[in-house]
Amino acid sequence: MVRGLLVVLSLLLLGLQGCAPKAVDFEQTSPKEKIVLTFSHVVSDASPKGRAARLWADLVYQRSGGRVEIKIYPNGTLYKDGEELEALKKGYVQIIAPATSKLTSLDSRWGVFDLPFFFNDLEQVHQLADGPVGELLRKSMREKGIEVLAYWDNGFKILTADRPLENLKDFQGLKIRIMDSPILKKQFLKLGAIPVPLSFNEVFEALENKKVNGGENTPSNLYSKKFYQLQSYVTISNHGYLGYAVLMNRDYFNSLDQETRKILLDTLKEVTAWQRKIALEQNAADLARIRNDQNIKIHDLTPEEKEAWQAVLKPLAYEIIPLFPKNLQSEILKIGNLN
Structure with a gap:
């Protein structure tokens, strides 16, 4: 009887082992094949960047049949504003999308996006980002181990x-919170204010506790971070652009197979x-x-007020433009x- 029971148990065990691979359903992909990328950013899921990250x-996930998963960590829950760039370079995270201002610490030419009263509209920004100037900035990051995948507004x-x-x-004498960018610092110094570089995660507390008197955003x-509720006055100046560069660790990007890179990039373009x-x-809605x-x-700048601000701030462009090659200087000026 004992031998008979052992034989039956052995057969059952073999039968279960034979069925096991069929029973595993890992979103139609085996665990060994699955690719998981971590995307860390510091703003709300409800912001344009947060919404685009989720959509991407x-x-x-759909187009790869579940083989490629991008895990999103918003609001600085994984890495805070001042930490994510270093985390990307060290390979602790695969994707980030910092403000272009943050990249001036790696190459001061990124400050071209910070120039006050430089762009009339977003079409001009896209012309710069999607053209030779944007490509030069992409190359400058590759040399530092970072791949620029896209420019977001x-x-x-x-x-x-x-x-x-x-x-x-x-x-x-006004203490204004800024991102740590040379052009942004000079912008407010020229206006007579005191620029205070703070990470995005520190802004609410700094406004609430009156460590700073104001900010630009x-x-x-x-609206999504409720900063405006901590201030009594808003000036509609539209003086400067804020955009993001979607970045991936270059070594990790190059380690991905061609099909995965194509899915990521084609989808990201859309x-x-x-x-x-x-x-x-x-x-506009916010x-x-x-x-x-x-x-x-609320105060909307009058044409006369705007002209006075521009007279002080526009010359900052001539501190950035000479840093580019001659052929691109004329492109930027146009x-x-x-x-």
């Missing part, structure tokens, strides 16, 4: 403060076109919501609003 992840920045900002004298960021469209729409807040006093 969803489409890549947020939009044009407006100002919030605890006092009205209309004339140049209104900036005197897009309506979508001001998502980028969509992202740029919804960024424009969302900023600005309307901010305007409807009865506790906020695009930029320097009249």
Whole structure:
């Protein structure tokens, strides 16, 4: 009986082992084949960047049959604003999408996107990013182990403060939060303010505790993070552009098979076109919501006020343009609003 039971158990065990591979359903892909990429960013899921990241992840998952998964970590939950670039370089995370301003720490020429009153509209920004200038900046990152996959928009920045900002004298002594960029620092120094570099994750607390008196950001960021609720005055200046570079660790990117790279890049191209469209729409909608807040006093720059600001700030372009090769300097001058 014992021998008979052992034989039966052995047969059952063999039968179960033979069935095991058929029973495993790993989203139609074996665990060994599955590719998981980590995408860390510091803004809300509800922001244009956050929405585009989710869409990219969803489409890549569908188009790869579940073989490629992009895991999204928003709001600085994985790496904070000042940490993610280093994490990418070390390979701790595969994808990030920092503001282009953050890349000035690696190459000061990225400051071309920070120039105040340089772009009339987003079409001019796209012309710069998608043309020879953007390609040069891509190459500059490859030398540093980073692949630039796409350029995403947020939009044009407006100002919030605890006092009205209309004339140049209104900036005197005002502590303004900025991203750590040389051009942004010089921008506010020229206006007579005190620039205070802070990471995005520190902004709410700094405004709440009056460590800074104001800041610059897009309506979508001001609304999704509720920064505007901590300030009494908003000036619709549209003085500077805020955009992002979608980055991947270059060694990791090159280690991916050709089919995976094609799915990622082809899908990202579609998502980028969509992202740029919804960024424009969302900023307009969020600005309307901010305007409807009865506790906020809104000021739209008059043509005369704007002209006075431009006279002070436009010359900053000539600190960046000479850093580019001669053939690209003329390209930048053609695009930029320097009249």
